[in-house]
Amino acid sequence: MLSITKVRLKGFRGFVGEQEFDFYSPFTILFGENGKGKSSLLNAIEWCLFGNDSIGRNTGIRERIDWEIKNRNIKECYVELEVKENDSEYKIKRAWKSKTRDELSIIGSDGKTTQGEDAKRELVKLIKNFSFKDFLTSIYQHQEVIRFFLIQEPKDRNEAMDRLLGLSEYRNIIDGINKAEIKGETLQNEIDNILEQIKAKIEVWEEQIREKKKELNNKGILDNEINKDGAKNLAANIKNSLKDFFLKINLNLTETFLKVDESDFDKFSALAKHEITRLRSEMPDIKKQEEIFEKRTKVVEDLNNYINAQGAFTEKNKLLQEFIQKNGKIDELEKKKTDKENEIKEKENEKEKISLLAVIIEKSIKYLKSDMVIHKKTCPVCGTEKEGLLDQLEKDYQEKYKKQLEEINKELEEKRNELKKIEDLISEYRKKEEDKMKFEGEFKKVSESIRNTWGIGEREDIEKWLNNFKNTCEGELKAIEITVKEKQEKLNKIEENINNFSKIHEVLKLESQREKARNIERSNNWKKLQEKADEFKKFVEEIEDIISVVKQASTAEARNKIESVKEKISEYFKAITSHPMISQINFEVSEARTGGNSYEFKDQKGENMIPILSQGNLNALALSIFLALAESQDSPFNFLIFDDPSQSLGSSEKFKFLEVLNKIGGKRNLIISTMDKEFFDLSEKTFTKTKIVYQFKDWSQDKGPQVEKGS
């Protein structure tokens, strides 16, 4: 059997620099508070022996998911175990290279080193193909198992039991299968849905067929004509009608239409419709009708333009004539203007003359009034002497000249006003004459253009000519309208036949779809679809079968394992607890509904013993199961590992458990990790064989665990 004599490690989890630990004694005790590196040291042994098998989801240990091996603060990470088997010694070293890769090397007693795959094979040989899961069950009692065992929830205890018995893998596999959530009836349900949808579609199509047939019946198509032959006959009829029609109007049907196969319903229908459209636009009568209509529109437009231009000119001319009648011709107005201007001129001369005389008299009065003048009776202009000259002059000035001037000014104003009126009339005349000439020009232009457009002779009356031509057009239009109407009606009839043909075709298509849908369950594709649904169902049944078998295998294995060790479990339980009410423990194992096993713990009377067990008793029960399994298994290892085994044990149970361990120690080396001071102190007193004690005093990020060795 393989014993560990020394562990050397560096950079593993909480460890930093290289540290080494001896494990050659019957008892090695690791003592210290939580988080100081005890468990990391035990984990290092696992990792060195089992590598990546001890990491991740596959271990079934929740804490191992995303577990980091290498200390983040150091580059190098390795664990080296010195082991002994009989007289041979080996150094097993595992070095971390990356998250997925490590390097294993083994140095034998002869100093020979094996590496890589060779080293792996040698290790498997050394540990007798013992798996990591076997190691968990029978060598390494994990503290988490005890912790779960102590939880009152049966679900957790069942999981802990599975783990103690090494059955976590079964449980995890069932979990994984259930996680996929594959349901059996999924595809069959979908097939049922498709059938329902098809049924609904068939109903819709039948309704549409009924509607369309009714429409066809209303158009005179009988039910016995609504079939392929009926459609073919109608197509032939349409083709012949179009041929006749084209022949009559001297046009040709397209080659494509002439060659189209009447049984190609879609193509025939589209081409026939195209021919109709072409006909409607290219038919000679229609073209002629369009030409006449265009001419008529143009002549009406010209007629309107002519009448408007003529009307405008006539209006302006009339205004001018009325003006002349009222105010005279322009020559007369011009003469009136000259006469008035002469009258004004004469009056202005008269005014000038009187003004000059008035100035002389005014000056004479001023002179005579002056103090410098002595001879006041002498006229300063003619030298005549006259009594009362000044008074006479003043009187004349006031009564004669001033009054005369005022009258002349008044007359002048009147004459100027009259002149202004004459000038305004002349200006108005000019404006009216200009307007008349402008509209006359417009009228001439329009007349000229119309004459040129229609070829109307100079002597012909435009309005009359246009009216005649308009009437001719309307007559022709009326005549051609009847012909066109007749032809359009014929075309409408053909077109209606084409529409009926299309409708028959639609009915046939719907009937074909309906038949296909009705027969779908007999088709190859449907058979294949059903096969796939069956394949899926079978796949799900296989999964269910596997789940059932995994549960069955797990339960059977649990029962076998327990059966083989149940006496030993009872023995250890009694030794650790001395429980007065329990002399024999019986186990009932059944398949749990959710996966894994369900365990019932019964006493010698067959009664459930859990309600009368304390937490310490439960802890003892977990330890008893582990010890019994460890003893029963054919293990290649000569050591057992206990990680925090005394979690809820009472003082007396701790002592008794240590006594049990004391008996085992020596037969197998025991590595015990604890944070329990009482348990540690008791172990000092209880263990009678050689022991090594490592006290984990402290832990720091840069140095890792600070450990003191004692004995």
Add this chain to the structure above:
Amino acid sequence: MKVKENVKKYLKEDETKRLWESIYEGFEKEGRDGIKKILEEKAKRIQDEFENIKRDIEKQIGG
């Protein structure tokens, strides 16, 4: 006996045995997620084939 063989001995059908082997292989590679992946892939393959045939049928019926 290892879990793989232990379960296999209880299975009767060869096809079920093959499915079990692939489930176990998935478990060995990626744990529970590996099983989920394997089963979902197999289910998806059948479902995809089913969908393709379904589409063909829909085309066949038309409308």
